[in-house]
Amino acid sequence: MKISVIGTGKTGGKVVELLGDNLSEAFDESNPPTVESLRQADAVIIFVPGDAVGDIIETVLDSGVPAAWGSTGYSWPRDLDKQLKDRGGKWVLASNFSLGMNIIRKNIETISAGSSILKEPGFRIHEVHHVHKKDAPSGTALSWEEWLNKDAEITSEREGDVKGIHELKVTTETEEITLRHKALDRALFAEGAIWAAEQLITNKNINPGLTEFGDLFDSVMEDRKNE
Structure with a gap:
């Protein structure tokens, strides 16, 4: 082909x-x-x-x-x-x-469903990319919020030659859940x-x-x- x-x-x-x-x-x-x-x-x-x-x-x-x-x-x-x-x-x-990002998607969907039993959870998505990336937040960060199906605070950072880091934090008064994906090579x-x-x-x-x-x-x- x-x-x-x-x-x-x-x-x-x-x-x-x-x-x-x-x-x-x-x-x-x-x-x-x-x-x-x-x-x-x-x-x-x-x-x-x-x-x-x-x-x-x-x-x-x-x-x-x-x-x-x-x-x-x-x-x-x-x-x-x-x-x-x-x-x-x-x-x-x-x-x-990223094919691995689809494994992340499944985990986010599980977190979304499970968070319904948590007391007043807060959701934050943070993404980091290289300084030449023009759009912010990244399309992936927006996808994470869509998969989460919850209102989330999304923050962006542009640094060096970072290939891509995405992190979701779910926080309550008593615990914090973190899900992270880091691209090591394009x-x-x-x-x-x-x-x-x-x-x-x-x-x-x-x-x-x-x-x-x-x-x-x-x-x-x-x-x-x-x-």
Whole structure:
């Protein structure tokens, strides 16, 4: 299979490196994608800043190539799922392509349910990223609050070349619960994005439209349980 990459920054560059001979083409500002060039690949992985998504979204849509998006800080069109279904396109969106983050998601859902028996719990999410990350709070921190399904105080910090640290604290007068995820190498995001792209190419259970990365993960895990 051949996979193209749009965005060759810190994470996109790691995707290019890991793809090796499976790379179709790498696109950036000096080599922007076209419909024709994207169609040379079986799928495309996209890591561009949120403010650059608008420049390429129509090109990716028109190409019809399955796409795994790792861009955050962009307000996706409300009718995007319908647009994709009308065109037979398949996209996966992720605020964080870490496969391990989906294990965290399951734990957060458990904490959310269990916190109902705690006395006046408070919830705080803190995230730390490198100084070049533009959006704050991170898309992952917002996802954590969504998974928690509780109002949480979210704080952000930008420091050095931190790959990503997310921490949830649940506090009462008598105890504190802490859940923490730390990215040690950007390869984990690249590996997850490549896994998603491979699923888009080979997994016949993915229907046209918009799929959240977590939903894809759950679906594949459920299929494995039933094997």
